[in-house]
Amino acid sequence: MQAHDPETDVPPDATPYVCDYCGQPFARETHLALHRGLEHASSLSEEERAAYEDAHDEEVDNLRRFRLLALAALVMLYFGFLMTYAVVT
Amino acid sequence: MVSVPRSRRAIRLALATGCSIATWTGVAAAHSGSLAGATRDPIAVPTWLFLLTGGGVVGVSFLLASFVTDRQLVAAVHDWGRSLPDPGRVLRALLRLAAVSVLGLTLLVGFLDRADGVRNLAILVVWVVWWGGYVATTYLLGNTWPTLNPFRTLAEALPSLDRPYPDRLGAWPSVAGLLLLVWVEVASPLADDPRLLATVLATYTVVTAGGAVVVGPDTWFARADPLARAFRFYGQLAPVGVEDGRLRLRLPGSALPDTVLDGRDDVAFVVTLLFVTTYDGFVATGPWASGARAVVGAGVPPVVVYLGAYLVGALGFYLAYRASARLGRQRAETYLSATYLARRFAPSLLPIAAGYHLAHNLGSFLVLTPTFLAVAASPLAPPPSPPQLAGLPAWFGGLELAFVLLGHLLAVWVAHATAYDLFPSRLQAVRSQYGVTAVMIGYTMLSLWIVAEPYVPPPFIAS
Numbered sequence: 379m380q381a382h383d384p385e386t387d388v389p390p391d392a393t394p395y396v397c398d399y400c401g402q403p404f405a406r407e408t409h410l411a412l413h414r415g416l417e418h419a420s421s422l423s424e425e426e427r428a429a430y431e432d433a434h435d436e437e438v439d440n441l442r443r444f445r446l447l448a449l450a451a452l453v454m455l456y457f458g459f460l461m462t463y464a465v466v467t
Numbered sequence: 468m469v470s471v472p473r474s475r476r477a478i479r480l481a482l483a484t485g486c487s488i489a490t491w492t493g494v495a496a497a498h499s500g501s502l503a504g505a506t507r508d509p510i511a512v513p514t515w516l517f518l519l520t521g522g523g524v525v526g527v528s529f530l531l532a533s534f535v536t537d538r539q540l541v542a543a544v545h546d547w548g549r550s551l552p553d554p555g556r557v558l559r560a561l562l563r564l565a566a567v568s569v570l571g572l573t574l575l576v577g578f579l580d581r582a583d584g585v586r587n588l589a590i591l592v593v594w595v596v597w598w599g600g601y602v603a604t605t606y607l608l609g610n611t612w613p614t615l616n617p618f619r620t621l622a623e624a625l626p627s628l629d630r631p632y633p634d635r636l637g638a639w640p641s642v643a644g645l646l647l648l649v650w651v652e653v654a655s656p657l658a659d660d661p662r663l664l665a666t667v668l669a670t671y672t673v674v675t676a677g678g679a680v681v682v683g684p685d686t687w688f689a690r691a692d693p694l695a696r697a698f699r700f701y702g703q704l705a706p707v708g709v710e711d712g713r714l715r716l717r718l719p720g721s722a723l724p725d726t727v728l729d730g731r732d733d734v735a736f737v738v739t740l741l742f743v744t745t746y747d748g749f750v751a752t753g754p755w756a757s758g759a760r761a762v763v764g765a766g767v768p769p770v771v772v773y774l775g776a777y778l779v780g781a782l783g784f785y786l787a788y789r790a791s792a793r794l795g796r797q798r799a800e801t802y803l804s805a806t807y808l809a810r811r812f813a814p815s816l817l818p819i820a821a822g823y824h825l826a827h828n829l830g831s832f833l834v835l836t837p838t839f840l841a842v843a844a845s846p847l848a849p850p851p852s853p854p855q856l857a858g859l860p861a862w863f864g865g866l867e868l869a870f871v872l873l874g875h876l877l878a879v880w881v882a883h884a885t886a887y888d889l890f891p892s893r894l895q896a897v898r899s900q901y902g903v904t905a906v907m908i909g910y911t912m913l914s915l916w917i918v919a920e921p922y923v924p925p926p927f928i929a930s
Binding site: 392405417433440445455462466 | 512513519523534803807891
């Protein structure tokens with residue numbers, strides 16, 4: 379149970395986006411941009427910082443969409459169970 | 468490791484020996500000891516809906532956790548902590564001495580005392596005090612086993628050969644040891660027969676001391692001893708832990724997201740910890756009894772049926788968990804390997820195991836504590852019908868259910884925090900949890916089903 383470097387496994391036909399600072403591979407450019415902003419925030423170039431901010435904005439938009447879906451799922455679960463309980467018991 | 472029948476068996480044995488006590492005590496005790504009484508009596512809900520609700524609660528808590536998207540907040544919850552003073556060497560030495568004396572006394576009483584069941588101190592010490600009470604402290608307070616472990620104290624007193632530990636074995640011996648210990652517990656009347664219990668305990672002592680002499684105590688207890696390893700994992704969940712060699716107070720479960728298991732062997736160990744609890748309960752259900760009777764009727768020896776189901780089940784649990792890690796890897800579009808994800812997410816299963824342990828054992832621990840005190844006062848001449856707690860309040864069943872639920876909620880939160888630690892994109896983090904959440908929902912429904920099934924004594928085994 380000690381700290382380890384993350385163990386990666388890149389499929390042979392994939393072209394990963396690799397972090398220049400630590401060598402970790404990513405499947406998407408946005409993931410790499412976010413990773414750089416979170417893990418290597420102090421050593422970013424102008425360009426990398428801009429990429430991080432773009433990726434972050436996109437992430438926030440996507441999260442907002444996900445939250446709506448999650449809320450819809452919650453409401454459906456709630457009413458689904460309410461109805462089921464009303465019918466069954 | 469064992470919990471469902473441990474409590475049920477303890478209660479059964481409490482009933483068997485406490486015949487002279489009025490019947491209502493027995494009824495109350497039977498209720499307090501098992502979740503089945505708590506979940507089935509007050510509500511008339513069909514089983515499928517009960518199971519679906521349990522699964523739904525886990526699913527909903529996953530969705531709710533996914534609303535917490537502030538990285539700083541998630542990290543702050545887990546970084547909170549205070550330093551604690553060191554307990555001191557004298558106290559430690561006294562505790563070790565006391566633990567060794569308890570082991571010696573248990574062995575002595577187990578071999579010498581004629582009384583059976585809950586009138587025997589050995590049975591009470593092992594199943595009520597140690598299994599029901601002490602084990603709960605390893606995840607509720609902190610893992611004190613490295614200090615208390617009487618087997619370790621004995622082993623350290625012996626000279627060590629310090630042979631190299633074969634690295635390719637990894638922690639697999641502990642997985643095998645855990646499976647073996649629980650197998651012995653399920654297949655033999657270990658909770659009724661003090662001589663047998665003392666024999667198993669003596670065998671365990673000899674094997675442990677022998678192993679520690681050969682490879683050195685540190686290596687043995689870190690990699691091969693199933694109990695020390697189980698408590699170490701439970702201790703990761705506890706609010707008091709050792710960080711950088713100092714005692715530290717932290718929020719329960721907050722060390723788990725940073726816990727990286729060493730490899731597949733560690734993952735298998737955690738999954739096995741969860742599995743053995745389930746198996747123990749599963750063989751005490753009606754469908755198992757009728758299924759086993761049918762298969763044995765067709766000419767298969769009972770031991771093959773039990774052992775087969777045991778090993779196939781353990782493998783099935785492990786493969787299901789592996790599949791969940793692969794699903795998580797695929798959904799999160801990550802190049803982190805499935806094994807690495809399995810190693811990171813497996814600690815989130817520990818709160819579930821702890822929640823079930825507490826729910827299944829707290830009742831019998833409370834009911835039988837007066838029995839233990841009475842018998843401990845005169846171990847070799849125990850009272851003919853030692854006292855028991857006359858019953859637990861009706862809400863206690865709800866409390867047990869709450870422990871199970873709390874374990875699951877903590878598990879979902881730990882998985883959430885782990886995912887945030889692993890992935891740069893928060894959406895990736897959410898998606899990576901689909902697999903492990905599916906496993907948790909499936910496991911909840913399976914355990915709730917086992918718990919809701921009325922207790923049926925497992926056929927063909929002497930217990």
